[in-house]
Amino acid sequence: MGHLRVGVAVLTMGDRPAELDALLASVAAQDPPAARVVVVGNGSPLPPLPEGVTRVELPENLGVAGGRNVALQRLRQYGDVDVVVDLDDDGLLIATDVFRRMAELYRRDERLGIVSFRIADELGRTQRRHVPRLGASGPMRGGLVTTFLGGGHGLSMRMLEEIGGWPDAFFYAHEETDLAWRALDAGWRIRYAPELVLQHPWTSPTRHAVFYRMVARNRVWLAKRRLPAPLVPAYLGVWAVLTVLKRPSPEGLRAWWGGFLEGVRTPCGARRPMRWRTVARMTALGRPPVV
Incomplete structure (x- = not known):
């Protein structure tokens, strides 16, 4: 260039x-x-x-x-x-x-x-x-x-x-x-x-009023759009556990679960999952797409 x-x-x-x-x-x-x-x-x-x-x-x-x-x-x-x-x-x-x-x-x-x-x-x-x-x-x-x-x-x-x-x-x-x-x-x-x-x-990211809902909804959409099928439950399960461990407020946790369910129920655009060689490449770079 x-x-x-x-x-x-x-x-x-x-x-x-x-x-x-x-x-x-x-x-x-x-x-x-x-x-x-x-x-x-x-x-x-x-x-x-x-x-x-x-x-x-x-x-x-x-x-x-x-x-x-x-x-x-x-x-x-x-x-x-x-x-x-x-x-x-x-x-x-x-x-x-x-x-x-x-x-x-x-x-x-x-x-x-x-x-x-x-x-x-x-x-x-x-x-x-x-x-x-x-x-x-x-x-x-x-x-x-x-x-x-x-x-x-x-x-x-x-x-x-x-x-x-x-x-x-x-x-x-x-x-x-x-x-x-x-x-x-x-x-x-x-x-x-x-x-x-x-x-x-x-x-702090939580300064945005829609933070918990958008983070949860879009994470589900991301998994549905981009991950190979076997990795979708692993990815979402890891992030659900991490969210609970961060101990958000009761209001924040309710908003997070509401966004999660919204992501499950709503369409998210065309599904084009990444190839397994991309999963391997990301893993080699230190961040497999499950966390």
């Missing part, structure tokens, strides 16, 4: 204007600069944006997956983007060479599909849930992995043309895993690059 043209996609609900301004300033400071920057107002009007930024205002909130597909489609229409970088609207690129260093990773590996950034707070701390591998390895250990972080990452447009975009119906939760499993099954690689940092506030 020669000169790599970067397109940046940012979703916002209009409730973080100061953070969005800071993020866009950090994007503008990148050397080399992005070829395109698209900001999607996900069911909300957009504040004034810097010159050259493409604005898209959606009449309704399509969720993370749907909103990112809208941004992706707009970038695809321009026809001059090789890698899409998705960034949370309350994140910040604290270095000015993030795109340059990411481009070098893609130049070294023509089958690199996804680059996952490291997410760290203003003190440099990375939450355990933001380390995309099992075990006790620290956040500074990079390498090939089986999933990626939604808050900051790069996606090859060639890969997306082959495997498709985000799963719209998921709305929020596990949309990254669905995309990652499809990428791996098509022979693409995912690299966690801790040197590429997105600064992001220390948060």
